Amino acid sequence: MILETRGIGKSFGSVLALREVSMGVEAGQVTCVLGDNGAGKSTLIKILAGVHRHDSGALLVDGAEVRLSGPRDALERGIATVHQDLAMIPLMSVWRNFFLGAEPRRGLAFDVRTARRVAREELRAMGIDIRDVDQPVGTLSGGERQSVAIARAVHFGARVLILDEPTSALGVKQAGVVLRYIARARDRGLGVVFITHNPHHAYPVGDRFLLLKRGTSLGEYAKADISRERLTALMAGEAELRALAHELERE
Amino acid sequence: MTDERLARAGVLRRLLIRPELGAVVGAIVVFAFFAAQSPVFRSLDGVANWLDPASTLGIMAVAIALLMIGGEFDLSAGVLTGTTGLILVTLATEYGFNVWPAMLVSLVVALAVGLLNGLIVTRTRLPSFIVTLGTFLMLQGVNLGVTKALTGTVQVGGLRQAGGYASAQAVLGGTVEVAGTPFRVAILWWLLVTAAATWVLMRSRPGNWIFAVGGDERAARAAGVPAARTKIALFMTTAFAAWLVGSMLALRYTSVQANIGIGQEFIYIIAAVIGGCLLTGGYGSAVGAAIGAVIFGMADKGIVFLGWDADWFKFFLGAMLLLATLANRLVRRYAEEVRH
Numbered sequence: 382m383i384l385e386t387r388g389i390g391k392s393f394g395s396v397l398a399l400r401e402v403s404m405g406v407e408a409g410q411v412t413c414v415l416g417d418n419g420a421g422k423s424t425l426i427k428i429l430a431g432v433h434r435h436d437s438g439a440l441l442v443d444g445a446e447v448r449l450s451g452p453r454d455a456l457e458r459g460i461a462t463v464h465q466d467l468a469m470i471p472l473m474s475v476w477r478n479f480f481l482g483a484e485p486r487r488g489l490a491f492d493v494r495t496a497r498r499v500a501r502e503e504l505r506a507m508g509i510d511i512r513d514v515d516q517p518v519g520t521l522s523g524g525e526r527q528s529v530a531i532a533r534a535v536h537f538g539a540r541v542l543i544l545d546e547p548t549s550a551l552g553v554k555q556a557g558v559v560l561r562y563i564a565r566a567r568d569r570g571l572g573v574v575f576i577t578h579n580p581h582h583a584y585p586v587g588d589r590f591l592l593l594k595r596g597t598s599l600g601e602y603a604k605a606d607i608s609r610e611r612l613t614a615l616m617a618g619e620a621e622l623r624a625l626a627h628e629l630e631r632e
Numbered sequence: 633m634t635d636e637r638l639a640r641a642g643v644l645r646r647l648l649i650r651p652e653l654g655a656v657v658g659a660i661v662v663f664a665f666f667a668a669q670s671p672v673f674r675s676l677d678g679v680a681n682w683l684d685p686a687s688t689l690g691i692m693a694v695a696i697a698l699l700m701i702g703g704e705f706d707l708s709a710g711v712l713t714g715t716t717g718l719i720l721v722t723l724a725t726e727y728g729f730n731v732w733p734a735m736l737v738s739l740v741v742a743l744a745v746g747l748l749n750g751l752i753v754t755r756t757r758l759p760s761f762i763v764t765l766g767t768f769l770m771l772q773g774v775n776l777g778v779t780k781a782l783t784g785t786v787q788v789g790g791l792r793q794a795g796g797y798a799s800a801q802a803v804l805g806g807t808v809e810v811a812g813t814p815f816r817v818a819i820l821w822w823l824l825v826t827a828a829a830t831w832v833l834m835r836s837r838p839g840n841w842i843f844a845v846g847g848d849e850r851a852a853r854a855a856g857v858p859a860a861r862t863k864i865a866l867f868m869t870t871a872f873a874a875w876l877v878g879s880m881l882a883l884r885y886t887s888v889q890a891n892i893g894i895g896q897e898f899i900y901i902i903a904a905v906i907g908g909c910l911l912t913g914g915y916g917s918a919v920g921a922a923i924g925a926v927i928f929g930m931a932d933k934g935i936v937f938l939g940w941d942a943d944w945f946k947f948f949l950g951a952m953l954l955l956a957t958l959a960n961r962l963v964r965r966y967a968e969e970v971r972h
């Protein structure tokens with residue numbers, strides 16, 4: 382287990398965003414975190430990424446308990462994160478974003494030549510077709526942006542790649558492209574944490590599934606222990622679905 | 633066929649997204665306007681004349697541009713040029729300091745003010761507009777209060793008699809002859825500062841961090857950028873520039889008014905905006921700000937050369953600012969236009 386949480390919890394003032402959540406990430410596997418809006422998915426992965434500090438429970442990296450001092454600490458331990466709301470800087474070029482926070486140096490200078498070249502090569506190696514690495518990231522489509530962020534994490538030797546809802550704002554075709562990059566990162570031996578509220582995106586690539594609801598865990602399942610139908614039903618909330626069906630029937 | 637058009641659109645786009653483009657066009661237009669009507673304006677003497685105000689303003693505008701690209705403002709920068717000058721002259725004339733150590737003391741004070749601005753802004757997350765408005769008012773009070781208490785007047789003078797004056801004056805306040813015309817040495821400093829700032833922005837790691845913290849501070853932080861340190865360094869850079877300019881002006885005029893620099897802070901911001909800086913941060917250039925300062929210098933002196941009333945300068949300022957802001961917005965929209 383590269384990364385693991387045991388009964389982890391976090392509150393913001395009086396809001397209990399996360400309570401007693403346990404999960405694990407293995408190398409070369411995809412752990413999917415599923416839950417409705419506000420379930421605490423982003424809060425959980427922000428703890429894994431070093432953005433938030435947990436209030437209770439334990440966070441383990443390579444089996445040893447740690448407290449991450451910040452995003453940099455997480456990065457140094459090989460945990461790379463593509464956040465939902467803070468992925469990249471729109472006004473900066475693709476290559477500047479690609480190396481942000483880890484700029485290659487040549488003497489005192491930022492080696493921009495190498496940065497441009499490597500960014501172009503890495504994107505091509507992942508099969509990502511970006512016309513021009515000088516264009517601002519803001520001009521990329523959502524799928525392209527996610528792909529660049531994934532290529533970036535792979536390039537920097539991440540062992541764990543955390544993706545917060547990379548497919549939720551995308552159309553069917555673009556979501557498929559991103560799912561393919563997730564599979565490619567997994568095949569390269571990375572442990573992937575894939576957050577989504579769409580079981581149809583999660584099931585094809587996932588190896589284990591953590592279900593969150595209002596900050597608590599509904600359990601973590603291996604793929605062998607749960608069918609797509611059961612996952613979908615759990616996600617939607619069976620009781621609520623039944624009530625909804627009942628309500629709609631009467632009309 | 634389509635590929636070729638795409639390539640051409642790419643070149644156009646890349647040219648258009650240069651932040652300093654608007655300032656370059658503006659500078660050419662303003663130069664042509666004054667040069668066509670005033671032979672003095674386009675003579676070497678004239679150039680030396682309008683580059684003088686451009687240079688001291690330019691040093692400040694470049695520093696403010698870096699700060700604005702980093703997403704912050706500094707309203708205390710103008711008054712700080714006064715504070716540093718006052719410290720220099722007071723120590724040298726009232727306390728018998730040599731000019732050089734007096735400048736060292738004023739540098740330490742300036743950097744402390746910058747550090748304080750930076751610490752307050754990064755720790756409290758308050759808008760720098762408010763924080764530095766506070767420092768602005770405090771420094772303004774200190775400048776007047778201390779000067780009055782020490783001298784009984786609102787100015788300090790007599791720097792010429794101080795030890796080390798001649799050498800310091802030659803380095804910071806003097807002139808250099810080019811083709812028989814004396815140019816202010818400040819112009820050299822301004823070019824140096826602009827070149828250094830451009831290098832930092834475009835070719836150094838902190839440059840990448842400056843764009844990032846101004847573009848989206850939280851995203852930058854999540855990427856591992858030391859956001860607070862970057863911003864504090866920017867505030868201290870601005871303070872350093874204020875010290876440089878304050879010392880230059882004190883050495884040139886040998887006396888300093890206690891109310892000097894008030895109102896200048898907006899001129900710096902305007903020059904930076906004309907140079908392509910977005911008020912929202914994350915975008916801009918040092919060269920642009922330097923050119924913005926040239927436009928100022930040209931208008932400032934050009935209006936005098938044409939024998940117009942100096943009041944028109946303010947009108948001109950406002951018009952340039954509006955035009956530049958509109959142009960920046962168009963450029964930014966074009967640069968950010970989403971393509972699929």
Ligand SMILES: Nc1ncnc2c1ncn2[C@@H]1O[C@H](COP(=O)(O)OP(=O)(O)O)[C@@H](O)[C@H]1O
Pocket residue numbers: 393396397398416417418419420421422423424425
């Ligand atoms: N920084 C924060 N401050 C206060 N409340 C927060 C903060 N971040 C998240 N929350 C709250 O925690 C809960 C879980 O949010 P989040 O983890 O973003 O959910 P999800 O990503 O699953 O949609 C929500 O009720 C949200 O309002």
Ligand SMILES: [Mg+2]
Pocket residue numbers: 422423465545546
């Ligand atoms: Mg979320």
